[in-house]
Amino acid sequence: MFHFEPDLVRLAAGDQIVFLNTRGDHTVHSVPQFSPSELEPIKISYKREASVSFPSDGVYVFRCRRHGQYGMVMPVVAGKGGDLDAVSEQIETMRASDREKGAVAALFSRYREST
Numbered sequence: 001m002f003h004f005e006p007d008l009v010r011l012a013a014g015d016q017i018v019f020l021n022t023r024g025d026h027t028v029h030s031v032p033q034f035s036p037s038e039l040e041p042i043k044i045s046y047k048r049e050a051s052v053s054f055p056s057d058g059v060y061v062f063r064c065r066r067h068g069q070y071g072m073v074m075p076v077v078a079g080k081g082g083d084l085d086a087v088s089e090q091i092e093t094m095r096a097s098d099r100e101k102g103a104v105a106a107l108f109s110r111y112r113e114s115t
Contacts, residue, residue: 002067004074008107013079016053019044026072027065028052031104033090034061034075054078059087061104068096071103077111084112 001023009017019028028050030042036058044050045065054060057079064072087108091101 002064002070002072004062004064004072007074008111009074009076010111011054011076011078013054013057015078016051017076018049018051019047021046021048021050024048026067028062029065031061031063031073031094031096033093034059036060058082059084063096063100068100071099073100073103073107075104075107075111084108 011017024046027046028042028044030039032041035041036056039055039060042052042062044052054076058077059082060076060078062074062076088105091104091108094101094104096104
């Protein structure tokens with residue numbers, strides 16, 4: 001119940017994602033450590049549908065503000081991605097529970113294994 005579907009997204013730079021909130025009590029917030037400075041912070045609260053564009057290559061992470069503590073996170077790799085070597089350091093600097101950080105780390109590990 002506390003997860004994004006899919007939980008890891010790969011797309012081309014310039015593409016967008018449409019978030020559909022089927023339960024109504026979830027949010028979508030960008031994690032600052034995984035958000036390029038040229039991109040406005042994403043703060044979507046309790047909307048049934050919202051879209052987010054990814055204008056450039058990069059690694060992005062989103063969380064549900066209410067349920068991130070349960071591991072409700074979703075990395076997005078746009079285009080060629082970014083510096084995957086810096087991911088561990090970025091995860092450590094997140095203001096998040098150990099469970100949330102672990103979920104992000106596990107998803108990036110799965111991504112690395114598949115590339």
